[in-house]
Amino acid sequence: MSKHVALSHVTKYKYDRLINLGPQVIRLRPCPHSRTRILSYSLKVGPDQHFINWQQDPQGNYLARLVFPEKTREFSFEVDLVAEMSVINPFDFFLEPHAEEFPFDYEAWQRHELTPYLYKVAGGELFDKYVAAIPREKKRSVDFLVGLNARLQQEIGYTIRMEPGVQTPEETLTKKTGSCRDSAWLLVQILRHLGLAARFVSGYLIQLTADVKSLDGPSGPDADFTDLHAWAEVYLPGAGWIGLDPTSGLFAGEGHIPLACTPEPASAAPVTGGLDECETEFEHHMSVTRIWEAPRVTKPYTDEQWVEIEGLGHQIDDELLRMDVRLTQGGEPTFVSADDPDGAEWNTAAMGPTKRLLAADLFHRLREKYAPNGLMHFGQGKWYPGEQLPRWSLNCFWRKDGEPVWNNPALYADERKDYGVSAEQAGQFLKRVAERLGVTGDHVFPAYEDVYYYMWRERRLPGNVDPFDSRVDDALERARLMKVFTQGMTHVVGHTLPIMKNVRNEWQTGPWFLRAERCYLFPGDSAMGYRLPIDSQPWTAQSDYPYVNVPDAETATDPLASYAALRARVSGEAGARVPQMQARRSAAAGVAGAPDGEGRTRPWEKPTDTVPGFKESAAWITRLAMCAEPRDGKLYIFMPPTQTLDDYLEIVTAVEATAEEMHLPVILEGYEPPSDPRLTHFRVTPDPGVIEVNIHPAKSWDQLVDQTTHLYESAYYSRLTTEKFMLDGRHTGTGGGNHFVLGGATPNDSPFLRRPDLLKSLIAYWHNHPSLSYLFSGLFIGPTSQAPRVDEARNDSLYEMEIAFKQIPNPGGVVQPWLIDRILRNLLIDVTGNTHRAEFCIDKLYSPDGPTGRLGLLELRAFEMPPHARMSLAQQLLLRALIARFWKTPYSPPKLARWGTELHDRFMLPHFVEQDFADVMEEMQLAGFVFKKEWFAPHFEFRFPKYGDFAVKGIEFELRHALEPWHVMGEEGSVGTTVRFVDSSVERVQVKVTGMAPDRYVLTCNGVAVPLQNTGRNGEFVAGVRYRAWQPASCLHPTIGVHAPLVFDIVDTWMQRSLGGCQYHVAHPGGRNYDVFPVNSFEAESRRLARFFRFGHTPGRMVAAAPEVSAEHPFTLDLRRF
Secondary structure (H helix, E strand, C coil), rough: CEEEEEEEEEEEEEEEEEEEEEEECCCCCCCCCCCCCCEEECCCCCCCCEEEEEEEECCCCEEEEEEEECCCEEEEEEEEEEEEEEECCCCCCCCCHHHHEEEECCHHHHHHHHHHHCCCCCCHHHHHHHCCCCCCCCCEEEHHHHHHHHHHHHCCEECCCCCCCCCCCCHHHHHHHECCCHHHHHHHHHHHHHHCCCCEEEEEEEEEECCCCCCCCCCCCCCCEEEEEEEEEEEEEEEEEEEECCCCCEEECCCCEEEECCCCCCCHHCEEECCCCCEEEEEEEEEEEEECCCCCCCCCCCHHHHHHHHHHHHHHHHHHHHHCCCEEEEEEEEECCCCCCCCHCCCCCCCCCHHHHHHHHHHHHHHHHCCCCCCCEEEEECCCCCCCCCCEEEEEEEECCCCCCCCHHHEEEECCCCCCCHHHHHHHHHHHHHHCCCCCCCCEEEEEEEHHHHHHHHHCCCCEECCEEEECCHHHHHHHHHHHHHHHCEEEEEEEEEECCCCCCEEECCCCCCCCCCECCCCCCCHHHCCCCCHHCCCHHHHHCCCCCCCCHHHHHCCCCCCCHHHHCCHHHHHHHHCCCCCCCCHHHCCCEEEECCCCCCHCCCCCCCCCCCCCCCCCCCCCCCEEEECCCCCEEEEECCCCHHHHHHHHHHHHHHHHHCCCEEEECCEEEEEECCCCEEEEEECEEEEEEEEEHHHHHHHHHHHHEEEEEHHHHHCCCCCEEEECCCCCCCCCCEEEEEEEECCCHHHHHHHHHHHHHHHHHHHHHCHHHHHCCCCCCCCCCCCCCCCHHHCCCHHHHHHHHHHCCCCCCCCCCHHHHHHHCCCEEEEECCCCCCCCCCCCCCCCHHHCCCCCEEEEEECCCCCCCHHHHHHHHHHHHHHHHHHHHCCCCCCCCCCHHHHHCCCHHHHHHHHHHHHHHHHHCCCCCCCCCHHHHHHHHHCEEEEEEEEEEEEEEEEEECCCCCECCCCCEECCEECCCCCCCCCEEEEEECCCCCCEEEEEEEECCCCCCCCCCCCCCEEEEEEEEECCCCCCCCCCCCCCEEEEEEECCCCEEEEEEEEEECCCCCCCCCCCCCHHHHHHHHHHCCCEHHHHHHHHCCCCCCCCCCCCCCCCCEHHCC
């Protein structure tokens, strides 16, 4: 993320006559200790006739002493420098143990050397009071300085003051305003009066406008800015001089370039000297210009580049429309918290205390844009073995025809509010819903917690505790017992309304005949509707059971009833609907139902209140139900399953009408609407470490741009982010992936079912271009990852895949939709046979498992979440272009490439990934889609960040991150189960050397020759280095130690010594053990940069042996073998 900026500083003094200039001293050259790297520097002085002598003052600052032999009418100087603006963490320092807390004392020798910086000027009344009021209690030194600096910034207003010199501290406190010089000198004196050594600093301040505006604090300038500035530095034992900027209230960072650091402000002035008396005109101009910027994820594209990308997107849209491809694109992007990178819920746990709140915030932002009149449904999500509770799922459904599903969003309850809803209101609510559906409300009944279970559970508790403080190890069980016994066994949990459609397509209700005198719920924490004692209902023959058969999505073609028609149908008024099947009384009904051929009544025709006989098939029982449960002061409505979408919408409309009538907001949960192409939806769900958004599919490029951009923006304002980092600062995306889903509006429209050869082309092309697998993937790659390539685990899969490809028919003619699933289902799998854990997942293409698997969708799982919306759109544009290209011209190579071990050797290195991807770009251009390699430069920088470089004798060295497969280890015993760890202890870097003569020079790493491979360019070589980065208990070869630091040397074999080198530290070189993850990309970059030194070659004589080249991995040096 580094940037190179050019700073220009021009100062001119014009005199009204010819004058003599005395010796002038200019202090405008960056100090030797400047942490900001200065790439070039120039000082131009006028008049041209002068003598210059570079000196250093007692503090080591650079001085330019100028002597002018002739009189002049003008004196000018111009500074031009180029600085590398890389992030510097101002808090990256250590303190000696005795200085970790303020107040502390310097050691005697330090105090002697710091004497000039401890000199105190006489204060005044205000100054003395200010210093006396500063607390002296023990406090961490860093926290104390942060607080003092911030307090001064708040209390002293900033003003521009053109007069020379500085105000006294007393004067600044009296006026409560001052220039940067005045605030800095005030802070220096405060620190000295507190016993701390401090010095005055003048320098350049460079502030670049931020790519992303801050949610909390200031976002910096609106335009790039530079000026002369002043701040203070304090000396801390162990850390040295630490910069404090009281003008901003922040510590000094990479934008603070020191020019003079002195005990007194006068000796830090930019220019000093004498001249004849005269009238003077003063001109001053400063500017900063960006001259080079590394590709970065915060601003991946210029406006001009994005216009080109947009234009190509529309061109591809026209092609897809012309060829009638009918492509839709959705996906499953993931996000993490911006405020809690260390929380378990944002690393490994699926659930957590803040995940639901942040997900709800994001959900409502999306709902307000896409479906303000849609259905808000908070249901149950995935439930994996080992998880006590199912995960939640925040769902939003809306109709494609534009009709409302729920007209008044104000009738949705806010989960954060307590509406004080009672069980009685829940019962009244369901009775009114029943009446609106045309059935009686007499069969609404209450439900209770299971008395017998909790009496048994109480008897099992230890004798010396009570249920209100059970001391049970399981926290959820403790809370459950506490809740149940606190509310009492007679507490009504909620009410139930039996409701379902019968064989006549009419609503029916009726009593439940349970074994107990009451309806006792299954123990648990799930919604009441999931805990109903369904299995206690009277027995019925399997042939009579009213199964809810989900309709096939391909059959739903008729238009849905309008919202107005549904609302009229559930108005509850007489004649609003056709008579429904009520709970008919047996005595009044006589012999109900039509007799069969032998005069017997069919079971399902009996009145719904008929008491079933012993072992009689009770087919007439209303076995489905909806519930109303007051929970935490809100009313939750549990929706029943329905066979058709029309029935579901009718119940929803009845619920809304009742909520409006009773002025009672509700939250809908339970069963979702049946899958139906006339409905679309998005979901927000939890996954381990992330929040996942199942975004609705887009039909066009413009819709895709709008959805992706709005999703990223909504997540940002919900305090969610796509940026997650490892402890060492490596960017990992979110870790949850960004699975792209391709298909059609209906299964019949799916391009992959209409043209199975399209999927064949994609698989073959992806296989022959490994860069597509590795450029966009996450850190977890390899045969045991969650999205392995076909050939990563089993090379024989390629042989079988080629046979399968021959079974896929060529374009043209009618193709059975199940064909593609049957041909590829057993090949697109991971090493365990899991069809969902594959790079190309066809679980929802045309699976035989059920209608939810026959959606015509292809899921690409090997994509990690890119940090920026436009980076994601560039990836999706490439996918759209590939679909258009292969629809027009199928890709059918005679043979799939057998990469073998090259896959985890050559293609782990960014150079060869980039080389292969350049071929993809070239082929896309030849196909008529003008992609540019530069559009994916941010993706390469994100995937393969640069660690550092150095140059010596015309040889340039660059070090970058490279990929390393992670492998799942063998099973190990754990409490009550077995676990398998992933070995991520081995890492890999890429070294690239240019300008090196291989006959004379050898590159070594930790003394071992690196097997450099020629790239095809003269003098350019590249290789990978594998090393043990850390040593966990569970890993391959646990006895091999850590290879840190990595010391790289360019060895001259003729002279047998290292010409120069660098060091890369796996951990912090000073021994800092980070306990928390980086909070943002700036801290992450500072951690990465702090681990690389441009110096540190191996001293003395070096004899480098010839490199050993591995037969399996010729491009890689594996330090574990040495």
